[in-house]
Every structure is written in C-alpha cells, then in structure tokens.
Amino acid sequence: MGKRQQLSINFALKKCPCTQEDRISQLPDDILLHILSFLTIKEATYTSLLSKRWLPVWKYIPRLDFDATEPLHQVFFNHKLRKMHMKKYVRWVNRTLHKCEVHRLDQFRVCFDLNKFAQHEIDKWLEFAIARQVQRLELDLLKGGKETRDFDYCYTFPAQLLGLNHKLPPLWHNFMSVKVLLLKSVNVTGEVLQFFLHNCPFLEEMVVHGSGTLVNLQVIGPSLKLKHLEIWRCQCLESLKIHDTNLVTLVASSATKLLLSNAPMLIKVEIVGAFRPILKDILAPISCVLSQLEVLKITSSDGLGLGNYKFPEFTKLKKFVVHVFAWRDTSLLGCTHVIGAAPLLEEFELKLVWFKPLRVKRECKKMVSCPLRHLKVIRLCGYFGRTCEFELVKYFLENAIVLEKIIIDPRSQIVTPVLSLSTIEMEQMSRNFAKLQLEGEVPPRIELVIL
Numbered sequence: 001m002g003k004r005q006q007l008s009i010n011f012a013l014k015k016c017p018c019t020q021e022d023r024i025s026q027l028p029d030d031i032l033l034h035i036l037s038f039l040t041i042k043e044a045t046y047t048s049l050l051s052k053r054w055l056p057v058w059k060y061i062p063r064l065d066f067d068a069t070e071p072l073h074q075v076f077f078n079h080k081l082r083k084m085h086m087k088k089y090v091r092w093v094n095r096t097l098h099k100c101e102v103h104r105l106d107q108f109r110v111c112f113d114l115n116k117f118a119q120h121e122i123d124k125w126l127e128f129a130i131a132r133q134v135q136r137l138e139l140d141l142l143k144g145g146k147e148t149r150d151f152d153y154c155y156t157f158p159a160q161l162l163g164l165n166h167k168l169p170p171l172w173h174n175f176m177s178v179k180v181l182l183l184k185s186v187n188v189t190g191e192v193l194q195f196f197l198h199n200c201p202f203l204e205e206m207v208v209h210g211s212g213t214l215v216n217l218q219v220i221g222p223s224l225k226l227k228h229l230e231i232w233r234c235q236c237l238e239s240l241k242i243h244d245t246n247l248v249t250l251v252a253s254s255a256t257k258l259l260l261s262n263a264p265m266l267i268k269v270e271i272v273g274a275f276r277p278i279l280k281d282i283l284a285p286i287s288c289v290l291s292q293l294e295v296l297k298i299t300s301s302d303g304l305g306l307g308n309y310k311f312p313e314f315t316k317l318k319k320f321v322v323h324v325f326a327w328r329d330t331s332l333l334g335c336t337h338v339i340g341a342a343p344l345l346e347e348f349e350l351k352l353v354w355f356k357p358l359r360v361k362r363e364c365k366k367m368v369s370c371p372l373r374h375l376k377v378i379r380l381c382g383y384f385g386r387t388c389e390f391e392l393v394k395y396f397l398e399n400a401i402v403l404e405k406i407i408i409d410p411r412s413q414i415v416t417p418v419l420s421l422s423t424i425e426m427e428q429m430s431r432n433f434a435k436l437q438l439e440g441e442v443p444p445r446i447e448l449v450i451l
Helices: 003-013 029-036 041-049 070-074 079-099 116-131 172-177 190-199 279-292 333-340 387-399 421-438
Strands: 063-067 107-111 136-140 180-184 205-209 216-220 228-232 239-243 249-252 258-261 268-272 295-300 319-326 347-354 377-381 405-409 447-450
Touching (some): 041 063, 116 136, 116 172, 172 190, 190 216, 258 279, 268 279, 279 333, 333 387, 347 387, 377 387, 405 421, 421 447
Parallel strands (some): 107 136, 136 180, 180 205, 205 228, 216 239, 239 258, 249 268, 268 295, 295 319, 347 377, 405 447
C-alpha cells in the first residue's frame, strides 16, 4: 500500500482525543464523497477497508480517473510486459466500473497505453460514461504514456455511438453535458468532432492529438461556447477553418492548414511551422490576431529563418515561447526581432531540441540595441553551452532593463521513456558549461538559476 493511501486511511481513522469517536465516518455522504474526490480511484477503493460505513461510499465517486501510466516507462521496450500491463489495466477498469453505482459523472478519464486491440472494451467504457451524462471525457491513449502512435494502430472513436448513421442513439441527449473532450492517439473524424461542437451546448475545451482520420474541421459561429481548441499532430489534416468564434486559446501543429478570421477573444496561440520555415510564413495564418495576443508559442523543426520582413507590433504580447530544433551553432538571435516588436513583453522562453549540436569557438554576434523595458524572466531550456546560446543571453543582459531572473535548464527536451547514460552525461557537461559561461557574466541584481 502506497504512502499516500496509508496517510488517507490514517486520517480517516483518526479519532477525537476527547471522545475517542470516529467523527469523520459520521459525516454525510456528500462530504465523504467530496473528500474521496481528492484521491485517485485506487486510493478511494482502499477506504472500503476502513469499516462498513465506508464500504459503499467510493462506488458513488463522480470523478473516475483511471491513470496508470507510471509503470509504462519501465516496460516501454519490452513488448511482452507492456501487453501484460495492458490486460491488467483493462481488467481493473472493467472490475471497477462493474461495481460503480454513480448516476452522474463529472469526469471520466482513461490514461494508459491502449490501441485498437482494446476497441471493444473502450467502446463499453464510453457507453458507461455517456449514460451517466459525463462532463469531462478524456481518452489519453498515448504510446508509453507520452508518444503518439502509428495511426493504423490507434483506437477509433465509435461514430455509431453518436448516431451518425442517421439514427439517433437512445442516449443522444446525454452528450449535451460534455464540457471537455480530450482524445489522444484516437482516430476521430471531422464529422464526429462537428457533432460534439453543435450538440454539446456547454463544450468549452476540445483537444485532439495524433488522429489519423481527421481531414477537415470547421469551428464556425459565435453561438459555440468553445474557449480552447487544440489540434496536434494530425498528419492527414487538410483544412482547419476557424471563423467568427469566441476562442481564447488555440493550439495548431499545421500552420499551413489553418484558416483563421474574426476571433476577437483569442489571446493565446501555439503554432508549428513547416520544414525549413520562414518566421513570417509561420505568423501569416494568425496575422489577424497578432495585435491582440498575450501569449505566443512558435515551434519549428529546422530553425527560424527571417527573410526580409518587418514584423508588426505585438502591442499586448506578454509571453513569447520559441520551441526549435538546434543544429550545429545556428544563430538564435532571429527571435529577438519578435521580442523587439513586443513593447510589453515580460517573459521569454526558448526550448532547444538538440541532436549532437556543435560548440564552435567564434566571436559573439551583436544585434542593434533595443531597450526591453518590461522583460523580467528568461528561461532557456536545452542549454548546451554553444556560442549562439551564450550570445543570446548577452543580448538580454545588455538590453533588458528590469530583468530579474534567468533560468537555465540543460536537460534534454526530447521526450523519451528512459534517459540513456550518454544523455545524462551530456546534460551534466552542459550544466558545467552554463556555470562557466554565465556565473561571471550575470550581475548580482539578477537571479541566475541553473537546474
């Protein structure tokens, strides 16, 4: 039994020193359920061991979070063990749902490495959740708990459950309660997503990662309640049209497929550029909202080219994040053009994904001086100690007037289940380079944090 589970049970058994009574067990069911809602489903089931009073309580928990990804990184490269864990996970969910007596669900979350071979079981789980008017529906089926899988092996969202065969299902009205829809490594069509958009009046968040069957999606109309839309690594996507909506946050990994217009509430955007992108081409699809953005994140797989381009002023931008692949000693000063065009910028973050980058001895380049009057925090992730990274730090030291903190994170930004020994050694070497380069350069008034 885990430490947190033991603490939970000890807390429940604690008695008043005056009367030696179990006061917690005397609380109404609603309060006990509220207490259990802070535990995982496994921890909650353990409370049934406390006494007869606690035996049935967990069965009515309105939040069913089946997250069991913790052991996956240990068996990522062992197909046999992974398969064994999958079967064990399916049995656990089936057994738990069979005992559940809850009538309405605030959340139903499946978070485990499952593929198309679990189609029948997951279909049944969805029916269970929808029948109970679930508000937050999440299928997080990433490979190893972290990576999108081959589309041919993804679980497919059952369109027939929605009645898209022109017959309304018996539980059709139960879909109207959905507020959050999250699908990762799930094959889902645009038709299914359109159903949720137009039949779920309370839907505020839609997240789709790694679908191989999503081709076209239209998010149109001010009547939609949708505030957050995330369409990521859907390689077959041909068109994502967003018009006349009240979206606040948009995450899209296909900048060239995006058609965006009339989104007056949009203040946070994350977008990915194509291979060998020019920065102006990445920004072109979101040009209509640049002046209203407060947070902008750009991801590029091959550096950031500038071309001959004068950037518009980002009048409200407060946070700018650049996620870029690092090759050799390619200059990173290009991102300062956007920084210079954002007079209210307070935070800048650079994430470098490097593959054997080179440290080259050369003079640091200098950019034209540009006072940054509001920049307070800089975070550099994947710092390797290259000259291009050092010269970027020097640029900020020379221009950021009110700079308060520099955070250097030398850890690899590549998501892997297990870190190799060579990666760990490289990270330590990068950490040493960061100390050598920066501890003598950063003045005492600025806090330097090297993770």
